[in-house]
Amino acid sequence: MSIAKKNHADYSDFNEFTSRDDTFDMLLMSYESLCEGQRDWVCNLSNAASLLWHAYKSLNVEVNWAGFYIVRDCKPTELLLGPFQGKVACQSIPFGQGVCGAAAETQMTQVVSDVGKFSGHIACDGDTKSEIVVPIISEDGKTTGVIDLDCGDFNGFGESDKIYLERLAQLITKTCDFN
Ligand code: SME
Numbered sequence: 504m505s506i507a508k509k510n511h512a513d514y515s516d517f518n519e520f521t522s523r524d525d526t527f528d529m530l531l532m533s534y535e536s537l538c539e540g541q542r543d544w545v546c547n548l549s550n551a552a553s554l555l556w557h558a559y560k561s562l563n564v565e566v567n568w569a570g571f572y573i574v575r576d577c578k579p580t581e582l583l584l585g586p587f588q589g590k591v592a593c594q595s596i597p598f599g600q601g602v603c604g605a606a607a608e609t610q611m612t613q614v615v616s617d618v619g620k621f622s623g624h625i626a627c628d629g630d631t632k633s634e635i636v637v638p639i640i641s642e643d644g645k646t647t648g649v650i651d652l653d654c655g656d657f658n659g660f661g662e663s664d665k666i667y668l669e670r671l672a673q674l675i676t677k678t679c680d681f682n
Contacts, residue, residue, distance in 0.1 A: 568651065
């Protein structure tokens with residue numbers, strides 16, 4: 504479903520929504536609207552990172568990083584830093600390493616309530632306490648990237664985040680051409 508806003512920046516305004524469900528419904532609709540006529544992954548994931556950042560901020564979740572790691576054809580078992588909002592982060596992560604690498608390798612969403620208890624967690628920012636990583640899977644079953652969100656509080660993410668972010672990952676597969 505698509506929605507029209509007056510200016511592009513208006514899509515970043517989630518202040519009228521108070522519940523996670525309403526906020527995420529709007530995020531998914533906004534993402535789809537912004538992708539109309541545009542299939543380039545850099546362009547679409549840049550706006551998606553901004554939507555995620557502003558949506559979580561509006562819910563008062565202490566998100567300190569929101570973005571993407573992407574698989575490039577030349578290195579099919581490595582995640583490379585993609586569009587994001589937040590502080591500078593590590594550039595590449597091999598499949599199987601860290602929370603991102605675990606999601607990429609297993610193709611399973613990783614919800615980590617305390618990163619200190621996740622063996623092999625890669626601490627890009629020492630302030631991060633919890634994290635969620637959702638794999639983006641192509642129509643032919645390959646990992647094309649991950650959605651990564653970090654939070655400055657423990658237990659930042661739960662089941663509803665997993666459900667909505669997995670829907671976002673499916674939309675990304677449907678709307679973006681990679682490589
Ligand atoms: N913590 C991640 C690394 C990426 S940063 O959080 C942006 C991990 O363990 O894979």
